[in-house]
Amino acid sequence: MTEDLISRLIERDEAALLELYDQYGGLVYSIAVQILRDAQAAEEVMQDVFMKAWDKIGQYNPAQAKFTTWIARISRNTAIDTLRKTQSRTPEKGEFPLDDFSYTLAEIHSPDPQRTIALHSALRDLPADQSELLYLAYFGGMSHNDIAEYTGLPLGTVKSRIRAGMMQLRSIFNPKPESNA
């Protein structure tokens, strides 16, 4: 499916770009709106992302990343760039919904739905103070310092909670004990 689509994009087939939109529009928009918290801005970013994909499809290397990963990275980077251009400050408390975020399964985009379901469960099982910081780091596009300022937590605590959350998630998918020397 995607290989044929990519070939057609490289050949500058305009219909292929619209098909790409049909397949990945939901994913791109979901990422953008999570980061920007603004539907209109997310829609602008969405168009930018697909135009970037159109212009840069020749740079996509299937050996380096799945296509979903590639376009998701473009989406996140573009949304974060937009966020930083329009918001040259640490967000106000409450600007991100720390209390009510939820991970809604989007199986259609996952090349490995079982893994996605497991990740969904694992995230829900994480202590809230870890999953919230992970959310801010990924979807908030915040640095350590931004998160520390935003949450009022010491920088060291921010780092250790994010690290602990990530290590817990990794341990679920890679249960083999770490080979610490």
Place this chain on the structure above:
Amino acid sequence: MNQEDARTLIPLYALDLLDADEQAALEQVLASDSELRTELEQYHAIVDDLPLLVEARPAPDIRDKLQSRLQQSKRRTLWLRRGYWGAFAAAIILFVLTSIYLLAGVDDQDDRDEPTPDLVQEVLQDPESRAFDVSATDETASFIGRLTIDSQTEHAVLWVDGLQALDEQDYQLWFVKSDTERFDAGVFSVDEDNVATYLVDLPEDFESYLAAGVTIEPEGGSEDPTSDPILLVDLTQ
């Protein structure tokens, strides 16, 4: 940095959270430690899955907007390709037109800045004329305009309301035929009401042109566009 120090940074590295110094130090360790690289891949796999866990739906008209952006991008790409042959062809056309003007006793190109009222009215009022809306390339621009083409008289009138007056620069109109061919249609300015009414001699094979555009150029104009267009006209509609 030893392996354990590096190991504590890898989860943060996967989330792009490290500062430049930490990142450089970690990458140095990763380069020589395949075990840590495997860990990093595992963390990356988690980060890559995160966007799959949220779902929202865009407004239904975004697809149409994307299609419109694609068309605009194509015109822009066409515009920005400045090949040697394009310059060469434009130079020949300009030379021929200049020769015709000189033989006909026309003084110089500056005269093209002064619209001939009768001819302008003739173009605008000819029922056979075709009008094309201009599109600003900057969405924040507030001007409006129209390019009216009269193939009977082989003239066109570009009318734009809301352009800023320029200092030591001119607006320059171009017609674009292909990736490599462009026709210089001369320079113009705006009046005290910020309105431009510019009468254009159409190129001979006008029907084969795909788009027109206006750039801001040094006073007197340029041989080729030196900036992106501020407005475009799609002649294929």
